[in-house]
Amino acid sequence: xxxxxxxxxxxxxxxxxxxxxxxxxxxxxxxxxxxxxxxxxxxxxxxxxxxxxxxxxxxxxxxxxxxxxxxxxxxxxxxxxxxxxxxxxxxxxxxxxxxxxxxxxxxxxxxxxxxxxxxxxxxxxxxxxxxxxxxxxxxxxxxxxxxxxxxxxxxxxxxxxxxxxxxxxxxxxxxxxxxxxxxxxxxxxxxxxxxxxxxxxxxxxxxxxxxxxxxxxxxxxxxxxxxxxxxxxxxxxxxxxxxxxxxxxxxxx
Ligand code: FPP
Numbered sequence: 001x002x003x004x005x006x007x008x009x010x011x012x013x014x015x016x017x018x019x020x021x022x023x024x025x026x027x028x029x030x031x032x033x034x035x036x037x038x039x040x041x042x043x044x045x046x047x048x049x050x051x052x053x054x055x056x057x058x059x060x061x062x063x064x065x066x067x068x069x070x071x072x073x074x075x076x077x078x079x080x081x082x083x084x085x086x087x088x089x090x091x092x093x094x095x096x097x098x099x100x101x102x103x104x105x106x107x108x109x110x111x112x113x114x115x116x117x118x119x120x121x122x123x124x125x126x127x128x129x130x131x132x133x134x135x136x137x138x139x140x141x142x143x144x145x146x147x148x149x150x151x152x153x154x155x156x157x158x159x160x161x162x163x164x165x166x167x168x169x170x171x172x173x174x175x176x177x178x179x180x181x182x183x184x185x186x187x188x189x190x191x192x193x194x195x196x197x198x199x200x201x202x203x204x205x206x207x208x209x210x211x212x213x214x215x216x217x218x219x220x221x222x223x224x225x226x227x228x229x230x231x232x233x234x235x236x237x238x239x240x241x242x243x244x245x246x247x248x249x250x251x252x253x
Contacts, residue, residue: 023244025197027071028064028236029219032056032213034203034227039225047091052229054095062234064144065110071145071193075211079119093124096150100130107134111143117189118152147193149221154213161187190215198243200236202228220246 032053039049057074064072077092084092107114116131123131131150164187167172172182185191196212199219206223208216222239224231 024067024069025220025240025243027068027073027194027196028069028198028200028240029073029075029196029212029216030060031075031201031209032198032228032231033201033205033209035229037203038190038227038229049227049229050088050092050095054099056228056231057099059233060212060231061112061144061146063233065112066233067237067240069144070198071147073117073147073149073193073196073212075149075152075196077118077123077150077152079151079156079212082122084193085095086159093127096148097127097130100127100134102166104134104137105146107138107141107146111141113138113141113145115145115147115193116150117147118150119156120150122151145193147190149211152189158214185214188214195219197243197248198239200224200239202226202231218248218250220248 035049035053036046037049038052039046042048057076060074061072076096081087081092098105106112114131114134116135120128120131131148165174165179165184169176169179185204190212193215195215195217196219199208199212199216199221200223201207201221202224204223204225220243222242224235226235
């Protein structure tokens with residue numbers, strides 16, 4: 001039994017993405033770190049850490065649905081992760097494919113929309129096809145949006161937004177004076193997604209690792225010591241409790 005008791009929970013379970021309780025973060029983003037170290041500590045191959053990490057993904061999704069979180073973004077594969085040994089990259093793609101196949105029906109049943117952000121054209125065709133199919137099928141689901149950041153790097157995302165605005169300015173479609181935060185944000189991969197309220201990172205590292213650099217400007221950060229494969233629903237509830245204790249000021253008093 002998971003203790004959600006002392007959490008400030010919504011009085012009624014939200015049926016649509018529009019009805020969230022203000023005390024529940026509308027958007028939670030997670031840097032899932034420590035799969036390799038978890039495996040190493042147990043004398044297991046790194047792949048076993050990633051496998052166990054996929055279980056934690058299932059846990060965190062359940063917890064977010066229970067709380068009525070509208071958006072859950074998971075940093076599943078960074079643009080830098082392509083530099084890992086080919087066997088590890090292949091294994092991660094295999095795990096992702098398996099997760100997508102297994103989860104597809106679940107997303108239907110739970111009214112959860114899937115979105116993928118990142119340089120998706122770098123992914124294997126099989127993975128891209130699966131993502132496209134599931135994204136199209138779940139496009140109108142409203143209970144929660146699961147955003148998978150895949151082959152994602154925030155600097156690249158920002159540069160590509162700047163390039164697209166520069167192209168429009170040079171061709172006269174916009175004037176440089178029109179460029180403001182709102183227009184800039186509309187050119188990011190996350191254009192239609194609200195900024196994260198809460199950023200969780202596991203394994204104790206105090207870094208943001210090229211993840212949603214623009215979007216986390218005012219996110220509350222919670223860093224947990226435990227490795228990602230150890231992350232359970234109770235850890236998400238604890239992180240939200242910590243978030244609820246914070247006083248968000250957005251730069252004001
Ligand atoms: C970080 O651990 C984790 C990753 C690079 C990949 C995350 C992947 C999963 C959780 C599994 C598959 C994903 C889905 C969506 C099903 P690390 O390898 O950097 O760990 P280390 O820092 O201890 O070496």
